[in-house]
Amino acid sequence: MDATINGEPRVTATDSALNLIAEIQADHPDILFHQSGGCCDGSSPMCYPKGDFMLADHDVKLGEIGGVPVYISGSQFEAWKHTQLIIDVVPGRGGMFSLDNGREKRFLTRSRLFGGSEACAIPAIR
Template sequence: MPDHPVKSMEPQVSATPAALELIAEIRRDHPTILFHQSGGCCDGSSPMCYPTDDFIIGDNDVLLGEIGGAPFYISGLQYEAWKHTQLIIDVVPGRGGMFSLDNGREKRFLTRSTVCAA
């Protein structure tokens, strides 16, 4: 799996308490998971959560950090657009992405953001 170092002193990805609770719930069913934020047209601002063995990390994907014990990746193109942004993973009511492990739980992950300090 690619591992591009992050140069900021601030974590580039964090999770709210609600997101950490949902991650713990998902990990009871799927102990090893990962997140991927592609920024594609279908994903929008929803990070996708997958069993680790069900998703292949690409050579251009960037490891931003870890939330709830799960690695969090972002596509290289999305990273270039958001590299000065801190992503905050939250939970809102609704359905998760079709292939995301939050689907069917009546709550879904949502990415919020803030600009990182220089």
């Protein structure tokens, strides 16, 4: 799976998200993100220490933000494969097990549809 569509990354981050990633990495240097789409996470990507989250065979690596890998469940990828995910930060509390919890700000996934020639370049997933 390509991490870009016509040169556009499948996942990107705002400056606020990159700043929060750096803040978290001061305490937990080796982290990853997972966007599952479960009923409790909603649009919040979960941030975990790498050794604390077991990736499944069907998880898809979208790319990296700030040097941190971002994964999505295979079923969510199938639904969102035409969409660029933009990791942002908003005020609030992070997910119960996410490393942004307790920092009074949390990660939030925004999105935009790939359009025009980008959409035509999206390969079929097997």
